[in-house]
Amino acid sequence: MSVSTMAPLEPALKVIADLAPVTEGRIIPLLQKLQEAYGYLPRDVVLEVVRRTGLPASRVFGVATFYSQFRLTPGGRHTVRCCRGTACHVRGSKAVLSAVKSHLAIDDGETTPDLKFSLETVACLGTCFLAPVIMVDNDYFGSMTPGGIKKVLDAYQ
Numbered sequence: 001m002s003v004s005t006m007a008p009l010e011p012a013l014k015v016i017a018d019l020a021p022v023t024e025g026r027i028i029p030l031l032q033k034l035q036e037a038y039g040y041l042p043r044d045v046v047l048e049v050v051r052r053t054g055l056p057a058s059r060v061f062g063v064a065t066f067y068s069q070f071r072l073t074p075g076g077r078h079t080v081r082c083c084r085g086t087a088c089h090v091r092g093s094k095a096v097l098s099a100v101k102s103h104l105a106i107d108d109g110e111t112t113p114d115l116k117f118s119l120e121t122v123a124c125l126g127t128c129f130l131a132p133v134i135m136v137d138n139d140y141f142g143s144m145t146p147g148g149i150k151k152v153l154d155a156y157q
């Protein structure tokens with residue numbers, strides 16, 4: 001009996017073939033490749049990969065939930081990245097992040113229920129001279145204030 005999946009299985013089969021033999025020591029690269037292929041780790045696909053490789057499901061899902069780089073739910077259409085680096089911190093990034101969380105009603109690492117926005121915090125966006133900085137997709141917004149968040153995010157609605 002085959003497992004029904006929402007996502008096509010072909011990308012996962014290619015990942016298995018590329019990493020063969022898939023051993024426990026290769027769970028992280030396995031999950032990284034699956035996430036590259038699907039944009040996140042669809043539960044049904046991971047279960048099917050577990051079944052085909054014989055890897056322990058508890059180990060695979062344990063790794064997937066331990067590391068923040070892995071996402072078990074689909075990301076939003078737009079990704080908001082808030083810098084929490086030192087330069088941004090001293091110029092008020094904490095209040096900016098709070099405003100983003102409040103406006104989207106989600107926490108760091110979450111996606112809005114309508115799948116429009118995902119929120120991530122990052123160590124530095126590489127544009128400290130613009131502090132405090134946020135990014136929406138590939139766009140930078142510098143000298144952000146909590147009051148400016150609504151206008152920036154509304155442009156992506």
Ligand code: FES
Binds near residue numbers: 085124127128131
């Ligand atoms: S510390 Fe925020 S961009 Fe570098």
